[in-house]
Amino acid sequence: MKLELRGITKRFGSLVANDSINLTVQPGEIVSLLGENGAGKSTLMNVLYGLYQADAGEILVDDKATHFKGPGDAMAAGIGMVHQHFMLIPVFTVAENVALGHEPTKFAGQIDLSEARTRVKEISDKFGFNVDPDALVRDLPVGVQQRVEIIKALSRNAKTLVLDEPTAVLTPQETDELMSIMKQLASSGTSIIFITHKLREVKEVADRIVVIRLGKVVGEAKPTATASELASMMVGREVDLTVERSKKAPGEVVLSVSNISVRDDRGQLAVDALSLDVRAGEVLAIAGVQGNGQTELAEAIVGLRKLEKGSGEIKFKGANIEHKSVRHRLDDFLSYVPEDRKKDGLISEFTLEENLMLNQSYDDDRGAEFVNRGLINAKVLEAETEKAIKAFDVRTQGSKSLAGQLSGGNQQKLVLAREMSRPHDVLLVSQPTRGVDVGSIEFIHDQIMQERDDQQTAVILISTELDEVLALADRIAVMYRGRIVGIVSADATRETLGKMMAGIAA
Amino acid sequence: MTEKSKFQTVVREIMATSVTRVVLSILLGFFFGGIFMVLFNENVVATYSTLFTTPGDTFVAAFNTIVDGYGALLRGAIFNPEGRDLVAMFRPITETLRMAAPLVMAGLGLALGFRVGLFNIGGTGQIVMGLAGATWVATRMELPPVIHMIVAVIAAVVCAAAWGAFAGFLKARTGAHEVIVTIMMNYIALDFFTWMLRTKGLLLAATGGGTPKSDPPAATSMLPTLFGDMYKIHIGIFIAIAATFAYWLLMERSAIGYRFRMVGHNANAARAAGIKVESTFVWAMAVSAAFIGLAAANQALSNPGGITTSLNADIGFDAITVALLGGNSAKRIAAAGLLFGAFKAGSPAMQVVGVSPEILGVVQALIVLFIAAPPLIKAMLRLPEPAAEQKVVA
Numbered sequence: 001m002k003l004e005l006r007g008i009t010k011r012f013g014s015l016v017a018n019d020s021i022n023l024t025v026q027p028g029e030i031v032s033l034l035g036e037n038g039a040g041k042s043t044l045m046n047v048l049y050g051l052y053q054a055d056a057g058e059i060l061v062d063d064k065a066t067h068f069k070g071p072g073d074a075m076a077a078g079i080g081m082v083h084q085h086f087m088l089i090p091v092f093t094v095a096e097n098v099a100l101g102h103e104p105t106k107f108a109g110q111i112d113l114s115e116a117r118t119r120v121k122e123i124s125d126k127f128g129f130n131v132d133p134d135a136l137v138r139d140l141p142v143g144v145q146q147r148v149e150i151i152k153a154l155s156r157n158a159k160t161l162v163l164d165e166p167t168a169v170l171t172p173q174e175t176d177e178l179m180s181i182m183k184q185l186a187s188s189g190t191s192i193i194f195i196t197h198k199l200r201e202v203k204e205v206a207d208r209i210v211v212i213r214l215g216k217v218v219g220e221a222k223p224t225a226t227a228s229e230l231a232s233m234m235v236g237r238e239v240d241l242t243v244e245r246s247k248k249a250p251g252e253v254v255l256s257v258s259n260i261s262v263r264d265d266r267g268q269l270a271v272d273a274l275s276l277d278v279r280a281g282e283v284l285a286i287a288g289v290q291g292n293g294q295t296e297l298a299e300a301i302v303g304l305r306k307l308e309k310g311s312g313e314i315k316f317k318g319a320n321i322e323h324k325s326v327r328h329r330l331d332d333f334l335s336y337v338p339e340d341r342k343k344d345g346l347i348s349e350f351t352l353e354e355n356l357m358l359n360q361s362y363d364d365d366r367g368a369e370f371v372n373r374g375l376i377n378a379k380v381l382e383a384e385t386e387k388a389i390k391a392f393d394v395r396t397q398g399s400k401s402l403a404g405q406l407s408g409g410n411q412q413k414l415v416l417a418r419e420m421s422r423p424h425d426v427l428l429v430s431q432p433t434r435g436v437d438v439g440s441i442e443f444i445h446d447q448i449m450q451e452r453d454d455q456q457t458a459v460i461l462i463s464t465e466l467d468e469v470l471a472l473a474d475r476i477a478v479m480y481r482g483r484i485v486g487i488v489s490a491d492a493t494r495e496t497l498g499k500m501m502a503g504i505a506a
Numbered sequence: 507m508t509e510k511s512k513f514q515t516v517v518r519e520i521m522a523t524s525v526t527r528v529v530l531s532i533l534l535g536f537f538f539g540g541i542f543m544v545l546f547n548e549n550v551v552a553t554y555s556t557l558f559t560t561p562g563d564t565f566v567a568a569f570n571t572i573v574d575g576y577g578a579l580l581r582g583a584i585f586n587p588e589g590r591d592l593v594a595m596f597r598p599i600t601e602t603l604r605m606a607a608p609l610v611m612a613g614l615g616l617a618l619g620f621r622v623g624l625f626n627i628g629g630t631g632q633i634v635m636g637l638a639g640a641t642w643v644a645t646r647m648e649l650p651p652v653i654h655m656i657v658a659v660i661a662a663v664v665c666a667a668a669w670g671a672f673a674g675f676l677k678a679r680t681g682a683h684e685v686i687v688t689i690m691m692n693y694i695a696l697d698f699f700t701w702m703l704r705t706k707g708l709l710l711a712a713t714g715g716g717t718p719k720s721d722p723p724a725a726t727s728m729l730p731t732l733f734g735d736m737y738k739i740h741i742g743i744f745i746a747i748a749a750t751f752a753y754w755l756l757m758e759r760s761a762i763g764y765r766f767r768m769v770g771h772n773a774n775a776a777r778a779a780g781i782k783v784e785s786t787f788v789w790a791m792a793v794s795a796a797f798i799g800l801a802a803a804n805q806a807l808s809n810p811g812g813i814t815t816s817l818n819a820d821i822g823f824d825a826i827t828v829a830l831l832g833g834n835s836a837k838r839i840a841a842a843g844l845l846f847g848a849f850k851a852g853s854p855a856m857q858v859v860g861v862s863p864e865i866l867g868v869v870q871a872l873i874v875l876f877i878a879a880p881p882l883i884k885a886m887l888r889l890p891e892p893a894a895e896q897k898v899v900a
Contacts, residue, residue, distance in 0.1 A: 302778065304777060304778060325780065325782070326777070326778070326779075326780040327779075327780030327781070327782075328780075329780075330779070330780045331780070336778065338778055343772070343774050343775070344774050344775050344777075344778040345775060345778070346775060347768060347771045347772045347775050347776075348771075348772070349771045349772075350767075350768070350771065354764070357764075358768070358775065358779040359778075359779035359780050361761045361764055361765055361768075361781075362761065363761070371761040374760050374761055374762065375755075375759050375760050375761070376759055376760065376761060376764060
């Protein structure tokens with residue numbers, strides 16, 4: 001099936017999310033839609049899938065103009081979509097999930113699953129998916145669940161498959177497997193639109209790369225283009241993705257966590273008798289697939305989450321701190337950049353200034369004198385905020401504008417500015433570049449390296465992005481199901497790390 | 507408990523209503539109030555039978571009714587040109603200020619709670635506890651002038667604050683919603699107060715028998731009037747002005763107020779910044795109730811006749827309206843308190859010209875409705891945030 005989007009324009013109020021975008025996908029072609037968060041990729045795909053109606057432009061299937069009133073029309077025309085968040089019912093079997101929405105029925109309305117079961121088997125065998133039609137979805141690993149989504153689309157005769165950020169939830173191995181599945185599907189004639197912002201994957205799998213920036217197609221590239229070239233196209237300026245790092249011997253142990261266990265919100269053991277040490281002037285990365293206890297570990301170190309009774313201890317320079325309050329830990333030694341900055345890191349309704357003093361609102365706090373005898377010192381606050389805006393290149397209307405109005409990258413820079421400008425010995429950063437534009441990633445990475453090199457800070461970097469971990473870390477601890485599978489040095493290969501992320505010790 | 511509830515979002519949006527919209531809501535409230543006035547006015551109703559033959563009569567009667575009604579409101583609340591002498595002419599404005607003072611104080615308290623994300627419906631209970639404290643000091647203690655008054659005010663503030671803090675404590679400790687807790691505590695407080703007023707040796711008047719009523723407050727404890735016997739207005743209005751300034755200083759300039767607002771906006775971020783969110787709830791409820799305690803002192807120490815149960819409790823509810831109208835700004839709360847003070851002062855004058863004073867209640871309710879409706883409807887219909895998507899793309 002040949003698919004063509006011609007002059008698609010979609011506006012939200014005064015904002016043009018898609019500006020006369022042209023995109024053609026030939027049968028059996030893998031086209032990568034590359035762009036930063038908010039560039040308009042998802043909007044475009046939602047137009048294609050009938051979820052949004054375009055304000056201008058048309059969609060042509062095999063050179064015939066069509067109109068999709070909703071996802072039903074799009075599916076009927078042979079377009080299948082695998083969303084970033086799976087639309088599966090966990091307590092249903094694979095076959096039931098695949099049948100869902102067009103269930104064939106037998107006598108008296110009984111659902112006839114045999115057909116769905118056969119379809120799943122057929123497709124699974126044809127592409128080597130290795131999916132059991134009778135398995136419950138909730139028992140399957142994320143990577144397999146994703147294949148169920150693909151089977152769902154294929155079972156409805158999808159000729160063009162849209163994959164929206166499909167690798168965000170996968171381990172490196174699962175990612176590699178997905179890549180080969182994509183190649184197989186393409187060689188059997190299915191077209192694929194692959195939405196992502198990860199340059200490495202694009203280069204590996206795409207036949208053609210279409211780069212979108214600010215709602216416009218800014219160009220096409222071949223997979224042979226270098227990562228820096230692609231990044232520059234995405235951002236619209238020169239980007240240097242390599243991180244300068246000096247070889248140096250780390251200092252003494254600053255923070256040591258030994259044998260701690262923590263439960264998550266549902267009462268499950270999320271961190272299980274875990275131990276680690278961080279030294280001054282080193283970056284210890286904690287890698288792993290999302291949801292293996294990294295969040296809970298970070299919260300335990302900050303003091304937001306209680307340790308299991310009787311379990312382990314946390315020491316700062318030899319002194320036990322597990323009984324200290326969050327405020328004292330933050331004031332004594334810790335800078336913390338939470339993974340969900342909008343929820344935990346800043347207050348959208350506050351101005352930049354107010355956000356800068358978020359954890360320094362007490363008279364006796366170390367650092368800048370934001371508060372004097374109980375009253376906020378507006379002059380100091382404004383001056384410090386101006387300084388931080390400049391030093392961390394926060395793009396804003398001014399220190400009095402609201403944090404909620406900043407872009408994701410600038411919000412993150414604001415949080416980093418706050419945390420790095422306070423006195424601290426340990427920097428705990430969680431997912432520092434998630435949802436952050438490529439241009440800011442470069443800057444944030446440089447700042448973290450400066451912490452390591454110039455400030456001799458002990459840095460704990462929690463990240464699910466392998467590229468980031470490999471670029472920044474001195475040592476890499478891989479977390480799996482609440483435990484550290486192993487700690488390896490920074491020259492470990494992707495394969496080793498990938499295996500460890502799946503729980504196999506190196 | 508950590509998630510910001512829809513309820514909180516609605517309250518927050520109501521509080522953030524712009525001045526223009528508030529003013530328009532007030533005008534609309536008066537407009538529709540006028541329609542009600544006309545619909546139920548005897549003179550106008552009498553012309554209905556001839557509505558089609560001489561429609562002019564109906565319109566003239568309707569117009570006169572509205573002019574009379576709101577004219578009476580102005581005469582009763584601001585300036586009365588028909589007064590016997592100058593003193594009488596200026597009496598209305600002094601009455602408005604006197605009525606506004608407790609509304610401003612209590613409105614500030616409730617607004618403070620709202621900004622911390624606490625929907626304190628317990629104004630009634632907190633006022634009543636404040637009344638109990640102030641009245642006990644005013645009737646059962648003997649102290650030199652001024653000092654007696656100050657002690658009585660402090661008693662009111664402390665009693666109200668403790669009552670509020672207890673509600674905050676229950677929320678912090680058990681996660682119970684403060685709306686439920688404070689409403690229930692209103693009943694407890696009212697019954698407790700009645701019991702005190704009925705019990706000899708506590709608050710029951712020395713000469714009193716069956717009716718629950720206290721002695722008049724000792725002269726040494728009364729809030730002094732500003733113009734002797736000429737007007738009833740007393741120093742309560744200055745306390746209200748001072749409270750307004752204190753509220754502004756606390757919420758806009760102090761670190762404590764900053765932390766209050768932080769918790770109100772995003773309890774998760776506050777927690778991650780090392781703020782003890784639960785104890786902030788307790789403190790915020792205490793401070794919120796302390797302002798309400800000031801209103802209680804104002805009432806208890808300005809009534810030469812002694813306190814009864816029925817008196818004054820409704821200030822707790824009126825103050826909710828004041829707080830919603832006043833939103834996030836101290837100045838606006840003061841203005842809203844003045845407006846409703848004027849309603850209270852002007853209502854007897856409206857009755858004199860044959861307009862039922864309940865019309866003012868309708869106007870008051872309509873104003874709140876016009877301000878509260880847009881966020882409420884949005885929440886009920888789950889309308890999407892129009893700017894959300896655009897922000898991300900930009």
